[in-house]
Amino acid sequence: MTEDLDGVAVVGGGPVGLLTALILARAGIHVTLLEAQADILRSPRAIVYHSSTVQALARLGLLDDAREQGMLKQDYQFRLADGTVLARMDMSVIAGDTDHPYNLHLGQDRLADIVLRHLLRTGHARVRWHHTVTAITQRDDRVEVAVDTPAGPQTLRTRWLVGADGARSGVRDALGLECKGITWPERFVAVNLHHDFERHGYARANFVLDPVDWSIIPILDKHSGWRVTYGEDPALTEAQVAERAPERLARLLPGGDGHVPIDRIAPYRVHQRVVDRMRVGRVLLAGDAAHITNPCGGLGLTSGLLDAVHLGDALAAVVHGRAPEAALDAYARERRDIFVNITSPTASENKRRLMEADPARREADIARLRQLNDDVELQRQALLLSTRLVSKPYDFATTT
Numbered sequence: 001m002t003e004d005l006d007g008v009a010v011v012g013g014g015p016v017g018l019l020t021a022l023i024l025a026r027a028g029i030h031v032t033l034l035e036a037q038a039d040i041l042r043s044p045r046a047i048v049y050h051s052s053t054v055q056a057l058a059r060l061g062l063l064d065d066a067r068e069q070g071m072l073k074q075d076y077q078f079r080l081a082d083g084t085v086l087a088r089m090d091m092s093v094i095a096g097d098t099d100h101p102y103n104l105h106l107g108q109d110r111l112a113d114i115v116l117r118h119l120l121r122t123g124h125a126r127v128r129w130h131h132t133v134t135a136i137t138q139r140d141d142r143v144e145v146a147v148d149t150p151a152g153p154q155t156l157r158t159r160w161l162v163g164a165d166g167a168r169s170g171v172r173d174a175l176g177l178e179c180k181g182i183t184w185p186e187r188f189v190a191v192n193l194h195h196d197f198e199r200h201g202y203a204r205a206n207f208v209l210d211p212v213d214w215s216i217i218p219i220l221d222k223h224s225g226w227r228v229t230y231g232e233d234p235a236l237t238e239a240q241v242a243e244r245a246p247e248r249l250a251r252l253l254p255g256g257d258g259h260v261p262i263d264r265i266a267p268y269r270v271h272q273r274v275v276d277r278m279r280v281g282r283v284l285l286a287g288d289a290a291h292i293t294n295p296c297g298g299l300g301l302t303s304g305l306l307d308a309v310h311l312g313d314a315l316a317a318v319v320h321g322r323a324p325e326a327a328l329d330a331y332a333r334e335r336r337d338i339f340v341n342i343t344s345p346t347a348s349e350n351k352r353r354l355m356e357a358d359p360a361r362r363e364a365d366i367a368r369l370r371q372l373n374d375d376v377e378l379q380r381q382a383l384l385l386s387t388r389l390v391s392k393p394y395d396f397a398t399t400t
Helices: 015-026 051-059 063-069 108-121 170-175 238-252 300-319 326-355 359-374 376-383 385-389
Strands: 002-004 008-011 031-034 071-073 075-080 085-090 103-105 125-128 132-138 143-149 152-158 160-163 180-193 205-209 215-218 226-232 262-274 283-285
Touching: 008 015, 008 143, 008 152, 015 031, 015 108, 015 125, 015 160, 015 300, 031 152, 051 063, 051 103, 051 300, 051 385, 063 103, 063 108, 075 359, 085 359, 085 376, 108 125, 132 170, 143 160, 160 170, 160 300, 170 283, 180 238, 205 326, 205 359, 226 238, 238 262, 262 326, 283 326, 300 326, 300 385, 326 385, 359 376, 376 385
Parallel strands: 002 152, 008 031, 008 160, 031 125, 075 205, 160 283
Antiparallel strands: 071 103, 075 085, 132 143, 143 152, 180 226, 180 262, 205 215, 215 226
8 A cells, every 4th residue: 555645754753753753843844753663662761961952942842841750950970989979060050151051851751752742732743653664765756665554564655754763773774874883892781760869969960980880870850760870791681681780789879778679671782873874865864863872971862852953944944945955965964973073972982981991091080070070161161062962053045
């Protein structure tokens, strides 16, 4: 069966796909969102939205809803595994640089729920669950998308297709694009749990440096407890990782009594990868479908959501005839350049610092963090990093 779709098709029911769809729908463009799963995924995933992303959520009228469920965070700490605090940072130092001098902590599934509600209110969108992309054929004026559905195979025809379907992107595979880069040797383990970290002097976001017992410990939101991410032997099975988790967490949690109430646990591999092109004809990639980074510093979803903002605005302008297709080339080029030159190197350095084993480099890291603790301007520059992940709006005036 073949069906012609009005407007744009977006593949991926996570925050990046949903946000792209929302921007298009609010521009009056009919959007069909295709998602392979039966619902929004609930496993432990990204939770941190930097101030540049918070600004985008505010612009789109989503921030109030997100703040109702999420937790605002201004404080950071860098620690050693023995409890020594190396540096404290407070985001109030960037109050003169942004209207939102804080981060938002909220599980990406909860943000996806919020965006989905807003999307469906537009009257210009429909969501189709259990739709898995299997092949893509491009014509001069359309894209033909083969999908597996509960009713059997179908072909959908659309003018434009957005692939925002994550690190295992079916859209990317159908285009024959390789996501080039590396897979890190460590296995990361994300655990959602309940523990009173603040009683032990922890900030709402903590980075613990240690060659073995490194960890990242942020608060999740107002109601769901905390996330502890640590490293584990990649040779272990998922069952073995879960079996070892209480012992590992007992070493990481301050003041623990051996009983660790775990809500969810998710072992996963981490990567630094990127495609050569984020646009192939009438197909555009965004988020993890185009670039994948390790989670140290929370730059992955931030970058993906900023992709969505840029792409949504540019594609809406092209569809409405307010901009040439060159606006989409600019999107693809600039978003990839930002990932390659800023996002990925920064996340890689964050990861190295957390688990550095070389004594000389470790001492140098500790010295730099202690300097950061005492220098407000250094803190300001570090906290403004996320503003460098925002791409410039396309200059429509130069092409009209």
